[in-house]
Amino acid sequence: MHLSAYLLLVASLLFALFFAGAAAAQLWQGRSTALPWIEKAHLMLTGFMTLSSVVLLHALVNFDFSLVYVASYTDRALPLFYRMTAFWAGQAGSMLFWGWSVALFGVIFALTGGYRELSPQTKLWYWLFFLSVMAFFLLILTAWSNPFLTAAPAPADGNGLNPLLQNPGMIFHPPLLFLGYGGFAIPGCLALAQAMSNGYGREGAWAGISRPFTLCAWLFLTAGIVLGGWWSYMELGWGGYWAWDPVENASLIPWLVSTAFLHTSVIESRRGKLHRVNILLMALTTISAFFATYLVRSGVVDSLHAFGDGGVGRPLLIFILASIALTVAVTLVWRKDDAKPLSGIDSREGFLVLVAWVLLALSAIILVATMWPVFSKFWVEKPMGLEPAFYNRVCLPLFAGIAVLLSICPWLGWKGGVRSMPKLLAVLGVMAAVTAMTWYAYRMPMAALGAGAGAACVAGIIILLTTEAHVRRNNASLAAHGVHLGLALMVLGVAFSGPYKLEQEVEIPRDATVKLGKYDLRYVNLYEGEGAGYIFIEAELNVTREGAPVGVLSPQRRLYAKFDRQAYAEAATIFGLGDELYATLLGVDAEGAATLKVSVNPLVNWVWIGGTLMCIAPFLGLRRPSSSRDEDDDTGDGQEA
Known part of the structure; x- marks a missing residue:
C-alpha cells in the first residue's frame, strides 16, 4: 500500500510534467486541441494525490509504525483527533497537504463559470504555470520529502507528537496557512497567464474571475495567523501572542503583500488603473508563500517552528528565484495602452495606494529583518537575529x-x-x-x-x-x-x-496572596495528577478584586513520558472583555511554594474578536463583482478590500 501511494505521487509528477509540456507545445503551435486532455489530466493528478493522502491518513489513524512518518509523529497514547492532525505535523506530511490543497483549488477553479469565460490561449498559459507549480510540489514529495518511507522492522510504538502541537490552535493553524498559501496559486497563475495571452479586454479580467479564490485564500491565511497567535498565547506560557519569530514573520509577509493587492485591485476594478501593478503584486503574493515554506524548511534561520533543512532548501530557493525572474519579465513585457494616471494624494485612490505602499514597506522591512542573520554573515563572523x-x-x-x-x-x-x-x-x-x-x-x-x-x-x-x-x-x-x-x-x-500589561514573576508559599494591580491572587492548593501520556502538577489560585470574587486560575506544569527532558506549561486564564487574568506555573519547591508568572492583559480578547471578524466578513464579498465601473461616481463606496 505504501509503495502504491508513492508510485501515485510519481505518476502525478509525470502527469504534471507531460501536460505542462503539452500546454507549452500547443502555445508554440498556436493550437488548443489538447486543452480538454490537459484539464482531465489535472483531475486525474488530483485523484492520485487524494488517494496518496488517504493512505497516509489511514496509516496515522491505525498506528502503522512501519511508516517512518507515522512513527515520528504519533504513538499509541495519542488521541485519534491528534493522530489525524499529525498529517501536517512534519515536513513531508505538511508538504503533501499543501500540494494536495493546491490541486483541489485547481479542480474547483476549472469548474467555475469564470474559467469557462477564458480564451483557449489564456487557459493554456494558465495550465502551463499551474502544472509547473504542481510538478515542483510533486518533485519535492518524490525526491526529498517522501512521506511514505518505511522502517524495517517497524517499531512497537512511535515517538509521539510534540506536546506543543497537542492544542486546538495547532490543529487548525497549519492547515489554514497551507490553504491560504495554496489558494493564492490560482490568481497568481491566472494573472501571469492573461498577461502572456494579452487577453485583457477580450475576456473577463483575471482579478474579477479569481476574486473568490483570492478572498478565500486571504481569509484562510488571516485565520491561520490569528490562530497561531492564540496558540502562542495559550500554549507557550509566556503571555504574549506575537514574538516576531522568523516563521511567524514568514506567514505575515504574504499576508501583507496580498492585502496590498486587495487595496490596489479596488482601483483597477473601479477606475481601470494599476493593471500591471496588480499582476506583479499577485504573483509576488504566490512567491512569498513559497518563501514562507523556504524559511520553515531550509534551516536558513533558527525558529521554534522550523523543520530544519531536510534537503529541500536549495530546490525551494531555485524555484523562488526562477519565479521572481519570470514575474519580472512578464510584467515588464506586458503593457496596457489605455492606462490612466492616478488621482492626487488627497483622493481615495491616493489613500488606497498609500495604504498599499505602507503594507509593502512593512513586508520589505520584515523580510530584511528576518533574513538579517543570513545577510550579516558577509561582514560578521557570528551573526545574530534582530x-x-x-x-x-x-x-x-x-x-x-x-x-x-x-x-x-x-x-x-x-x-x-x-x-x-x-x-x-x-x-x-x-x-x-x-x-x-x-x-x-x-x-x-x-x-x-x-x-x-x-x-x-x-x-x-x-x-x-x-x-x-x-x-x-x-x-x-x-x-x-x-x-x-x-x-x-x-x-x-x-x-x-x-504596553499596559501588568506582569510579575513571584515565588509564593501556600495560603499567601500576591497583589497585581487591582487584583489579589491567593495560592490555596496544589494538586498532582495524570493525563493521557503525561503527569502534571496544578496550582489553584483564587482571584478577587476589592474583595469580590473574580474566578479561579489553575495553571499546570506537565511532564510527558516521551518528552521528559522538558516540562511544559499549560497556562490558565480568566476571560474578560476588559482585563484578562493570566497565570503560568513555572515550578514548585519541596515545601510546596509555587513560582508563578501572573499578568493582567487589558483588552487582549479584542485581538481574537477582531481577528475572527476579519475572517468572517470576507464571505460577504465572495461573489464575483460586475465588470461595470463608474468612473465619475464619488458617492459610491465601491468594493474596497
Whole structure:
C-alpha cells in the first residue's frame, strides 16, 4: 500500500510534467486541441494525490509504525483527533497537504463559470504555470520529502507528537496557512497567464474571475495567523501572542503583500488603473508563500517552528528565484495602452495606494529583518537575529499609520476632496480625543496613536453604515468594512494589551496572596495528577478584586513520558472583555511554594474578536463583482478590500 501511494505521487509528477509540456507545445503551435486532455489530466493528478493522502491518513489513524512518518509523529497514547492532525505535523506530511490543497483549488477553479469565460490561449498559459507549480510540489514529495518511507522492522510504538502541537490552535493553524498559501496559486497563475495571452479586454479580467479564490485564500491565511497567535498565547506560557519569530514573520509577509493587492485591485476594478501593478503584486503574493515554506524548511534561520533543512532548501530557493525572474519579465513585457494616471494624494485612490505602499514597506522591512542573520554573515563572523524590540520600534508606527489612513479614506472622493466634511471631522475628533486620553493616562505615543486610530476606525464605520444606505446594500462594501472593523478592534487590543500589561514573576508559599494591580491572587492548593501520556502538577489560585470574587486560575506544569527532558506549561486564564487574568506555573519547591508568572492583559480578547471578524466578513464579498465601473461616481463606496 505504501509503495502504491508513492508510485501515485510519481505518476502525478509525470502527469504534471507531460501536460505542462503539452500546454507549452500547443502555445508554440498556436493550437488548443489538447486543452480538454490537459484539464482531465489535472483531475486525474488530483485523484492520485487524494488517494496518496488517504493512505497516509489511514496509516496515522491505525498506528502503522512501519511508516517512518507515522512513527515520528504519533504513538499509541495519542488521541485519534491528534493522530489525524499529525498529517501536517512534519515536513513531508505538511508538504503533501499543501500540494494536495493546491490541486483541489485547481479542480474547483476549472469548474467555475469564470474559467469557462477564458480564451483557449489564456487557459493554456494558465495550465502551463499551474502544472509547473504542481510538478515542483510533486518533485519535492518524490525526491526529498517522501512521506511514505518505511522502517524495517517497524517499531512497537512511535515517538509521539510534540506536546506543543497537542492544542486546538495547532490543529487548525497549519492547515489554514497551507490553504491560504495554496489558494493564492490560482490568481497568481491566472494573472501571469492573461498577461502572456494579452487577453485583457477580450475576456473577463483575471482579478474579477479569481476574486473568490483570492478572498478565500486571504481569509484562510488571516485565520491561520490569528490562530497561531492564540496558540502562542495559550500554549507557550509566556503571555504574549506575537514574538516576531522568523516563521511567524514568514506567514505575515504574504499576508501583507496580498492585502496590498486587495487595496490596489479596488482601483483597477473601479477606475481601470494599476493593471500591471496588480499582476506583479499577485504573483509576488504566490512567491512569498513559497518563501514562507523556504524559511520553515531550509534551516536558513533558527525558529521554534522550523523543520530544519531536510534537503529541500536549495530546490525551494531555485524555484523562488526562477519565479521572481519570470514575474519580472512578464510584467515588464506586458503593457496596457489605455492606462490612466492616478488621482492626487488627497483622493481615495491616493489613500488606497498609500495604504498599499505602507503594507509593502512593512513586508520589505520584515523580510530584511528576518533574513538579517543570513545577510550579516558577509561582514560578521557570528551573526545574530534582530530582537523583537527592533520590530516593535520600526513596524508599530507603520501599523498605526495604516489605521489612521483607513479612518480617513472612506470620506474622500475618488477624484479628490472630502465627501462629507462633518463626518470626517467627527471621526478625526474621536481619534484626537482617544489619543489624548490614552496619552494623558499612559504617556506612550505609539500606543496612544494606535488606540485613537482604532477608535476612529470603529466610529467611522458605524457612522458610514448608519448614514449611507448604499453601503449597507453592497455586499462587497459590507465585507470590506467588516474586515476594517475587525482590524480596528485588533488595533485597540494590541494598543492596550502589550504596553499596559501588568506582569510579575513571584515565588509564593501556600495560603499567601500576591497583589497585581487591582487584583489579589491567593495560592490555596496544589494538586498532582495524570493525563493521557503525561503527569502534571496544578496550582489553584483564587482571584478577587476589592474583595469580590473574580474566578479561579489553575495553571499546570506537565511532564510527558516521551518528552521528559522538558516540562511544559499549560497556562490558565480568566476571560474578560476588559482585563484578562493570566497565570503560568513555572515550578514548585519541596515545601510546596509555587513560582508563578501572573499578568493582567487589558483588552487582549479584542485581538481574537477582531481577528475572527476579519475572517468572517470576507464571505460577504465572495461573489464575483460586475465588470461595470463608474468612473465619475464619488458617492459610491465601491468594493474596497
